[in-house]
Amino acid sequence: MRFQDRVAIITGAGSGMGLLASQQLAEEGAKVVLTDVNLEAVETAAAGIREAGGQAIGLQVDVRCYDQIKAAVDQTVATYDSVDILINFAGGCSSRVHKRSEPFHELPVEVIQWGMDVNFKGPVLFSHAVLGQMIKQKRGVIINLGSVEGVTGTKAVDYGSSKTGMMGLTKCLAVYGAEHGIRSCCVSPGPVLTRPGMANMWTRMGRAAEPSEVTKLILYLCSDDAAFISGSNHTIDGARSVGVR
Numbered sequence: 001m002r003f004q005d006r007v008a009i010i011t012g013a014g015s016g017m018g019l020l021a022s023q024q025l026a027e028e029g030a031k032v033v034l035t036d037v038n039l040e041a042v043e044t045a046a047a048g049i050r051e052a053g054g055q056a057i058g059l060q061v062d063v064r065c066y067d068q069i070k071a072a073v074d075q076t077v078a079t080y081d082s083v084d085i086l087i088n089f090a091g092g093c094s095s096r097v098h099k100r101s102e103p104f105h106e107l108p109v110e111v112i113q114w115g116m117d118v119n120f121k122g123p124v125l126f127s128h129a130v131l132g133q134m135i136k137q138k139r140g141v142i143i144n145l146g147s148v149e150g151v152t153g154t155k156a157v158d159y160g161s162s163k164t165g166m167m168g169l170t171k172c173l174a175v176y177g178a179e180h181g182i183r184s185c186c187v188s189p190g191p192v193l194t195r196p197g198m199a200n201m202w203t204r205m206g207r208a209a210e211p212s213e214v215t216k217l218i219l220y221l222c223s224d225d226a227a228f229i230s231g232s233n234h235t236i237d238g239a240r241s242v243g244v245r
Helices: 016-027 039-051 066-080 109-137 148-152 157-180 196-200 211-222
Strands: 007-010 031-036 055-060 085-088 140-145 182-189 233-236
Touching: 007 016, 007 066, 016 031, 016 039, 016 055, 016 085, 016 211, 031 039, 031 066, 039 055, 055 066, 066 109, 085 109, 085 211, 109 140, 109 157, 109 182, 140 157, 140 211, 148 157, 148 182, 148 233, 157 182, 182 211, 211 233
Parallel strands: 007 031, 007 085, 031 055, 085 140, 140 182, 182 233
Antiparallel strands: none
């Protein structure tokens, strides 16, 4: 029960690794606040956690909207009295989400803006919203989700550059929060089996990661076992980013 009585906010928690991490945190004693743009998904997920004996609430949050972010943080503190962990899962490749096949320079600017806002601006704003409470508590952990494509670069320009930005955000939060007992780490996965298309993406190890392989790393970084780890990026990509292909 590494997270007994800890309070965690997870963005993008309606599905995929965000949902899995929420469930695993709750199983280890955390009180979890699941946020997602899809209200039905997080309410259903939170209900499932409660039925399994955990503590959870589901809130609708569009990470592009600071008012919604701030309201979720305020409700978390009102309900559970603290914010100990923030995991910024919400994100996605804009061209895939919007079902566009044009090269980057031909994409509508609205699609590119969506990608930058969800993948980078949202984590910046959510971090801003929780820092005051974490400083007051003199403790906290912020985990940002990068990507192997933020390490290597990609033709999905807005996605890759946003994920590179997550590494910079992590370093800055680590510097900003260190004197207050606040840590920040970035986890940059390669292909993960959260959707069928990932299975065919190349890695040197010849497979994609199981979602639990990534979430177990994230939970370790959130735990007191990682108390001296901050400001770092952790690739979990089957050596995809290593060497020349």
